[in-house]
Amino acid sequence: MDKTDDGFFRPVSGFDLPRYAGVPTFMRLPLVPFDHPRFAEVQVGLIGAPWDGGTTNRPGPRHAPRQLRDLSTMIRAANGVTRVRPFDLVNCADLGDVGPNPADLMDSLARMEAFYARVRAAGIVPLTAGGDHLCSLPILRALAKDRPLGMIHFDSHTDLFHSYFGGTMYTHGTPFRRAVEEGLLDPKRVCMIGIRGPAYDFEDRDFADAVGIRVIPIEEFHDRGPVDVMAEARAIAGDGETYVSYDIDFIDPAFAPGTGTPEIGGPNAWQALQVVRLLRGVNIVGADMVEVSPPFDPTGGTAFLGVTVMFELLCVMAERLAAQD
Amino acid sequence: MDKTDDGFFRPVSGFDLPRYAGVPTFMRLPLVPFDHPRFAEVQVGLIGAPWDGGTTNRPGPRHAPRQLRDLSTMIRAANGVTRVRPFDLVNCADLGDVGPNPADLMDSLARMEAFYARVRAAGIVPLTAGGDHLCSLPILRALAKDRPLGMIHFDSHTDLFHSYFGGTMYTHGTPFRRAVEEGLLDPKRVCMIGIRGPAYDFEDRDFADAVGIRVIPIEEFHDRGPVDVMAEARAIAGDGETYVSYDIDFIDPAFAPGTGTPEIGGPNAWQALQVVRLLRGVNIVGADMVEVSPPFDPTGGTAFLGVTVMFELLCVMAERLAAQD
Amino acid sequence: MDKTDDGFFRPVSGFDLPRYAGVPTFMRLPLVPFDHPRFAEVQVGLIGAPWDGGTTNRPGPRHAPRQLRDLSTMIRAANGVTRVRPFDLVNCADLGDVGPNPADLMDSLARMEAFYARVRAAGIVPLTAGGDHLCSLPILRALAKDRPLGMIHFDSHTDLFHSYFGGTMYTHGTPFRRAVEEGLLDPKRVCMIGIRGPAYDFEDRDFADAVGIRVIPIEEFHDRGPVDVMAEARAIAGDGETYVSYDIDFIDPAFAPGTGTPEIGGPNAWQALQVVRLLRGVNIVGADMVEVSPPFDPTGGTAFLGVTVMFELLCVMAERLAAQD
Amino acid sequence: MDKTDDGFFRPVSGFDLPRYAGVPTFMRLPLVPFDHPRFAEVQVGLIGAPWDGGTTNRPGPRHAPRQLRDLSTMIRAANGVTRVRPFDLVNCADLGDVGPNPADLMDSLARMEAFYARVRAAGIVPLTAGGDHLCSLPILRALAKDRPLGMIHFDSHTDLFHSYFGGTMYTHGTPFRRAVEEGLLDPKRVCMIGIRGPAYDFEDRDFADAVGIRVIPIEEFHDRGPVDVMAEARAIAGDGETYVSYDIDFIDPAFAPGTGTPEIGGPNAWQALQVVRLLRGVNIVGADMVEVSPPFDPTGGTAFLGVTVMFELLCVMAERLAAQD
Amino acid sequence: MDKTDDGFFRPVSGFDLPRYAGVPTFMRLPLVPFDHPRFAEVQVGLIGAPWDGGTTNRPGPRHAPRQLRDLSTMIRAANGVTRVRPFDLVNCADLGDVGPNPADLMDSLARMEAFYARVRAAGIVPLTAGGDHLCSLPILRALAKDRPLGMIHFDSHTDLFHSYFGGTMYTHGTPFRRAVEEGLLDPKRVCMIGIRGPAYDFEDRDFADAVGIRVIPIEEFHDRGPVDVMAEARAIAGDGETYVSYDIDFIDPAFAPGTGTPEIGGPNAWQALQVVRLLRGVNIVGADMVEVSPPFDPTGGTAFLGVTVMFELLCVMAERLAAQD
């Protein structure tokens, strides 16, 4: 699929319609659900996953897609630093929300996997706005059905725990344990960055060590800096297909208070963007921004930071996709 | 135009997709802008007017259409009291937002009038979510171009002042003075309900008396009660074409804090709905809900009350329209 | 079990320790979990049910027990209107929270039923702070295991729906449908008060009619007033064992904004207390206050109203229990 | 002193300068401290008492004068119901704030008494914006130095307690006990309206009964209504000099959340104004609005209600003063 | 004009009157409007410009002067780092607010220009608290009437756009384009620091390049650091008369959320002060702090940061002015 030229896949400009006006879609892109006549032309699909059924602590990410869409109307068309214009490079659209079942966890996982299988079948690269981190599991089930992916994972938690509450296997603290077990991730090509905070135990870290996942804790991140750390991350991911999972709690809570399980002492907002720009060249087959929690984000600042990160993700994804064509 | 039966003009049900999910349109109706293939089938159009250029005090209503759409996803399909099902009676759609020019008042008035002229030309009855109260003026210019309308007006202010700041003629305190001067309203068929609050002077009230507008101040409203007052209002409006303008500051600020110029001591929320149900039978050719100001409504409660009033308005409008067919 | 006299079961006075000080238990009562040496002496147990797994819309009630305990430190020892002193009449204690499994709905239902079975076995009358309304189901399963109860139910919704999302049977919109099906409630002795709001359909109301549940909608409540309505409710409940379920969304959202599914136009705060005082004499074997949602209650005002209702409930429960002794 | 005619004592109009502009004084009146050349012409002085040293629970009223001044810029010049124009009748001015000592209670009481003694010596009738309710005591010490006053007191608490924390005599729960003991109030001419809420004990009520203070609890207020209750209050106060003390927690917390010790079930906002209008004719020698607590009033709605009550107080005070001249 | 010594132009000390007390003027300085007897003695005038008529996105800066005054009462008398005591060096006063016309953009521009012409005529150096960034244009029209000024401009946007909405020339995104066109600024002596964020296009940057304005984007700022960047800025401004314009959105939104068009990734608060201290020696003839938006600043933290920046500006201005005398 090539980039089309008729302007359909362009965002509305704030020079034409004020940014606070209009029905809010992701980045003011056209809304193109599965049954839309131009669905087949989409190259990168922005998708909302309004579900937080895996949340063991403070809920809220189910509301994130709506708030992220709202704040995403503040995003414009060109990257101020890299000058990439993603909407000039690939056809981007808002595919709408995957419909969860808030009262049935397993049903929600199935609904999400089916949705992303359809996205993948259409050859669309998904950029997801979660939802809690358990959302990444059904996405990976759809995208990595036939071979494991690498992953670059920004977070304050590894989400590699075995289970909670005496045996509950599916929570937002376990998705990547399941993904490794299910062969969806190649642990040797997985790098987790920013891990920090008090712990109950280090069972997750022991698992990472055992299977070969590289964990870069926050003290190492602060010591080495983003450029050095990201060079290592790119090397770990290599040229293979890679998923990028970005938990908003990677960022320090002063910059991103709107999340359910914050941990003190993370990167600042500039670093939060910088690490994404340093993904340039990675072969990204999907990405997500998860754990934004509007009830804990009264000013919307966390969502605005979240969508700015999403725009940076979109820029590196679009550049790579355009180069592939 | 008859009501269609193919389900297109139905809202999404919360039993199918959770109410917090999906791109928020008014009442989860389809978004049908002017260039949409099914535009010609619309009978009642819900329209956002994100503009507050006439606001002389605390701004914010420009943000109201977005917040009202968000909260309107809490609305369902049938009226719990009257059991009216408006979406079964007429084709309703979200027509999107009229695009204002936030830095040019006169240009905004012109853009709005042109938009509503097009709506009227299509035979669509508009239900507007403002915006500040000056929005009502260009709407009336479009709807009442060829003959004056009656009006039932819920508000704590008459908005009948001559001018502000030494001669400024267009503010949210002057729209109905202009509308009477321009022959858009028949003052004998205008009734204003809920007027209250300290005043600079009573020049507005003197004007009302002079031209024959009936003003029912709040103390009279509290004494007589909604049923009696609304019987008089219906009699004043008569059988002729009537506009309904509902300023959210009609309601007491404890129920509707999110507005720029609140006045203490208004009706409660139940009365706020009741007065609309008592419009049953009025020949409504257009209606608006104005002055909702999200920056002063941190919990969204005002917007939720606002859209509930809009749903009540829609029910009486749909019933009347269906009866006319 | 008689009331003890050694002061153990008394709340801390604000004349001794300021009300903002100290670890917050319900109404500053002693914390007496199952393994506490004085557990067997408890007559009325205040219990937190921090679970909202049945919530289909905006989550949050899992946080309510903590916020309700916090605000409950504002409650004092004697009822200002009835002059009842519940802590003089019966031994009251905070039994702590039932521990849910936030990622497993069925496990949570089982945990809650087991907890309340233990409470019942100890002869303790439970007064629960939810949690969403699905919490009432496992409580009823424990309390009504051997015979159906009557119920007086304050709410804006009947919570009598059959299922959601294509067959999900357990949500906060279905508990009483299940309870009737399971024989936990005698529908002829059930009265639901305050029902209102737009509806998808009236399937719930049809079910109520079919099984003989009396539904008093809000327009009837406003017309007849609390005294008359509650006389009917008491008559319906009769002398038999009765559960009282109080959903905070019974009250108008201006008074109780902190809830996930508010409906416009409910009773005011005075009426909210008055209906409880009018329960005097009812044979209450358990009661709950549900659907308080702290994320939507930034000022804590909803929780304060909720605990004041709980205090009124406690007064009528204590009076009846003391009279029975 | 007669009303002057040169416009100096007039508020700035919102038709000239927007209401959000300008340094905020009470009701946009001139700031006339003791050393101002026109101080001697002032007839009614609006005074801030930014002190909450007597608060035993949640602090905050020290911030009230500033927030009340801010919101008071929303007040205009004429009463919408009674059409009284207080600024036409008497010379009103903002006298500034009395300077407290936040770390020394007894010093603060002395500073306040000295300030009000000076106000009284100048023949100025003070209308105070507190501050917590202990502020009323030094005001009464200054105003009632030579003979006891009557008092009409709107509140949810009697503030007649003997002491707190084992003997602390000066708190915001004790001012009127002290005032009666010191002979500042004639208990036979004191009426307290709106008393409610749970109590530790009824020692305050017993004291009221013993000395002859008339307490009208909230259930009686709701039963009889404002007109009847206020007729009794006026009769109790009689023709003698009377102080009016208005605690914002008289009003239901949904209307006035911004206060430290709210009690559920009070009057609504309309009734809150109505009771003041029903003071017409009372010989008011001073009045206060206390216990507004900005930290608990994020939207400013409580302060706006507070200053609207102050404006109603000013109207009845000015009318009476003008009639006396 | 020399510094006076009678204490009139000193701020009130928090050791005398608590900082939350008193009518809030800028930095607790005397309020000295044009008609005040001591107006002629003022050397630096702090002025509020409560106007946001040029705002194309989220409004609010019209409320900034009031909130900035409020928070400015937290400022004390001496700079903790440089130990400069500005109020010892020059006569500072609060000149009050320039009165805008919120419903007429061109009238507001004219009113502001006239006000500042009067300030300039009195030989007063203005330090303005906006308002949105369009306020800088009429200020420059007054200050640079007879020769162009240099400018050091802290911002995330250049505000150099040609027009919006199809030809609207006056918005908060265009003031410096107009100022260059009108000859008010010498582009060779203009330096813009901190520019960032997604863009619609780079037309503004192309204009800057064409006329010789130096733009230092944020990535360069982060790379070089404040000391190096400010050395260049001082060199660009040179010894000539220079205006300093400080848009609060220069600072990262975590530190300054209260603004209408935030951009992620700016300087932190320490750097925000540091760049001002590095203006030492620049020949500043006027300065402003703009785009603070209280509706988006619920805690007041942005305003507090804004007034702290203003205090740093005042210190460098006072030092230079005192040295000139």
Place this chain on the structure above:
Amino acid sequence: MDKTDDGFFRPVSGFDLPRYAGVPTFMRLPLVPFDHPRFAEVQVGLIGAPWDGGTTNRPGPRHAPRQLRDLSTMIRAANGVTRVRPFDLVNCADLGDVGPNPADLMDSLARMEAFYARVRAAGIVPLTAGGDHLCSLPILRALAKDRPLGMIHFDSHTDLFHSYFGGTMYTHGTPFRRAVEEGLLDPKRVCMIGIRGPAYDFEDRDFADAVGIRVIPIEEFHDRGPVDVMAEARAIAGDGETYVSYDIDFIDPAFAPGTGTPEIGGPNAWQALQVVRLLRGVNIVGADMVEVSPPFDPTGGTAFLGVTVMFELLCVMAERLAAQD
């Protein structure tokens, strides 16, 4: 006293009971007041000091212990960086709150001193959650009764002023002046870090210089960095008994807005933790976290940062205590 092994002194795990559930004690530890049977086994006691009677500006810290307990339920069992497990090393417990007298400053000081004398007599090392900074004085009176202590003090203010308001000796700006005067601190072993902000005068700094207290102002902190600064601080404290006082306003207000007297430009959250980790090896005999003010911390982020600092303090205290055994 040795560490016990029966699990009593362990926190509840979030893998067993969700972190939002249960009555909130500090770090989910057991509540062990003086009369508890296991009181004698406690080694480190976490204590709330809900008092802000010394606050001269914006009040609120009296509410901090409750909010800190609430947020402390987010803390887990092991330090993510140092891997210290404090609850494995020493017996930790929540000792409850010291009961102040909010209306009597001197009585509160006496109550607090008596409480801590009892703690000290039991051989318990106290870790206090204030309260305002005046709380540190009675704690020092109890802990340093018989010999002066060293102190490492993180703050933006020295709190070394002589008096306020014309001679008031006890405020939150004077505790360490009093402590030095009373011989509770050895000034040669006191180091104050992070001092900044505008000042009225530098009398406090002059006093520090005179008695030999080392003050490291913020500009020096930013220049040298935490590692270097803390090496000096450790050297100053030496091996002797040392108190650590941590005022939350040490941290930049973007990270810690919830405090009464913030100062712009402090350390970020990572540095805020780092300085505590760099206390390793200091002979800490007591520590506090003061000036957290919930009314200014609507999201709870400040409290969460505060308790994370407390956990870091606990880790270094426990390590040292365990090493001593």
